[in-house]
Amino acid sequence: MLSRRGSGTSAAAPTLDEARLVDPEPRPLSARRIAASTPGKLTLVGVGLIALVLAAGALTSVAIVAREQRINTLHLVTGPLTNSTQELYSSLSIADAAATAGFLSGRVEPAAIRNRYNQAIGEASTALVSTTSGVTASDTEAAELSRNLSVYSAIVATARANSRVGNPIGVSYLNESSALMHDAMLPTAEHLYTKHAEAQANTQRHLAQPPWVALALCVVALIALIVAQRYLARLSRRRINPGLIVATALMALLAVWLSVAGLFSVNASAHDMAAAETTDALVRARILAQQARADETLGLLRRDTDTQSEQDYTRHIADLERILGEQRTTPAPTDASGRAVGDAVAALDGWQKAHRDLRDRLGAGDYVGAVAVAVDGGPDGAPAQFMRLDDALRGDIGSLREEASGYTSRSWTSLRLLDVGGATLGVLCGFAIGAGLWPRLSEYR
Template identity: 50%
Template sequence: MFQRGTTVAPELHELDEALLIEPESRRPPWRDLLASTPGRLSVLAVVLVAAALAAGVVTSAVTDARQREIDTLRTHSEPLADAAQSLYGSLSIADAAATTSFLFGGTEPVEVRERYNQAVGDASNALVSASTGVSAAAADTVGLLSEVSRRFAEYTSLVATARANDRSGNPVGLTYLGNASSMMQGTILPLAHRLCTEQWKSVATTQTRITRLPVVAFAVTMSAVFGLVLAQVYLARKSRRLVNPGLLVATLLMAGLLVWSALAFAVSTSAVERARSAGTQPLSALAAARILAQQARADEMLGVLRRGADAQSEVDFSRHTVVLSEILTQHRNTSRGGVADAPVADADAALGGWRDTHTVLQERLGNGDYPGAAALAVGPGDGASTARFAALDDALRSAIETLRGEEREAVDEAYRVTSLLPVGALVLGVLCGFAVGGGIWPRLNEYHR
């Protein structure tokens, strides 16, 4: 069984020491950072500072954008709309004055001539004002102004030719006047009305956009306040201290920014809403009413010139005055205690008197009493059509000026109440960031001692 000289070596078993050592775990650095209290405090500080700065920057940016819109509204959009309204009114006045002058048979009074010249000058000034406020990008508005300017030059040329023929006793002067009035009523005034409507619509659109609350700014600021409150609770549990002075100051600063911005935007929005509801809307309606009155006056004068033979002039007069009466009635029904209620009531009364006078005038034309009708149309008495119309126009102009003053005052208030917020929001955001650092830094030092 055994062999001599043969040695059998025992089998050796080596122990792998690597099996006795647990492999070293490799965790991401950020997990190690968050696993320690100092790391958590550091991350918390960075997040809170970023939230505070974000709240300040977002609130400042939103407010600054809103301020620029309000400034554009009060320095560009509203003046341009007013210039368009003045242009429309001046064109209508010029047409009515030109027609009135022909009732005097070449011997027009100085005041009638001056009224026409003043209206032409006002229309030219309004064209310049409107053109100055229009940017090159507004191609439609530029095109409208160019067309109105070109047509108005043709109109004044026709009126000048009509006047020259009238002074010479040529009956063709009335034909030229009719052509000029048709151009004004059929081409120039519709263009001016379109321009006026678009500009007031632009003003109303801007006002509606401004009244929207800055939801994003409020959300960011409220999130920052909520985060600061949670940080207070977290530190109170960790440090066994009830209040952290730095975070308390930061919370108060951020809450102050939230309250300040909420109040400022609420007051500003209310002011813009007042400008829209108590200014722009009734103003645009009364501007249209004044234009209707001027058109009705031109219709009346043209009907008298044609000795009642032009049925269309009477139809147009009735249509214009009916719409005018509806506008005044609607304003009186919807505006209770408004700033323009008194002049609108005066305008309504003047319109009633004018329509009564016009009825008598038409009766005289129907009876063949042309001299009596002409005297009633342009006579100097208080019961004449001229005085009745002047009272109506003065009341409407007073109402428009009052409403425009109310609108501009409200827009200025909307701009004023938020004027300091863009800079104030940035300052409060930065101060809040420093307060967060001042509150958390001492707690971090406690772990490094």
């Protein structure tokens, strides 16, 4: 019931709820709202940039370490193994050619031919040891080749002993040793050489490729730093951020360093690969020449005008002409290499002329005259022209090996300190980015 005005009773006065005076608990911000705020954006930019420059530095270091490991493998393992198998393959062919040539000189071969044979056998034994040192994959082939080398040397010794006493069966023993060489030993040596040469070429192909991934990441990090500076300039209305400028300069230094060092390394590796390819061609050319010389002398020993030896000689000479022709039309790695190939071609022409003379004399029944052309014949004879050819190829192979080793050393030198420098510059970039963004973040506290 309402009270009347002027009566002694009044309405109850409103009361204050003190609980309403307490500030309500703040609601936590969501991750999306934090990220959308200016401090959140700056934090994300900073974390992203730091992660990017650290990744660029780390990837550069990893790429350079991997490249250095390949260069070490090429210099200490693959290259020496390829050279050893080259020496093995060549030495076996030289020994076979010298053994057959010695029989044309009479009962006792000249000291020069005997020394050439002994030296070739010794070099083959040394190369065989070097080829199989620490390489388990070729142990079976090497063991077989080592046994066959001992058997071959014994058969040649028996053939020589029979030849000294005038026993014609010595030629049969020589045929047996030559068959062992051509049917078993040379194919095995060729397989070993081809396997190691392919491994060397594979390593060189990897080294001839620039470190594209590391370089691309450095460029991406550099672009990201430039974009971040423009964004920060619009956000804070400050055109210059010293920390980000330092980080940009450091990343630009890393990108330039990697580009220049990679360019020099790739250029040296490309020259190394070209020298190795030319060396491989000349090694095969020299082996073909040795085999053709063995075919030539063995055909005379058999005293036939149309033998398998003559057919093999023709095939080997054709392959030799093809290789030398390709080398003449291909730019030589060095001027000396080009001159050596030219000398080899001229010597091959002289040798073929002497061989035609030999075959004409043999066809006319002048066996003694044919032997004279094959064994002596003066400066225009078969042995002189063959030695001229072999000396040209051997000298060029040696110079190309030295050149390839020099290119490998240059490739290594160009990458020096870049593995450590890449990681260091990446870390310094990260600190510079943090130093550049921290003052801006502290303004929002």
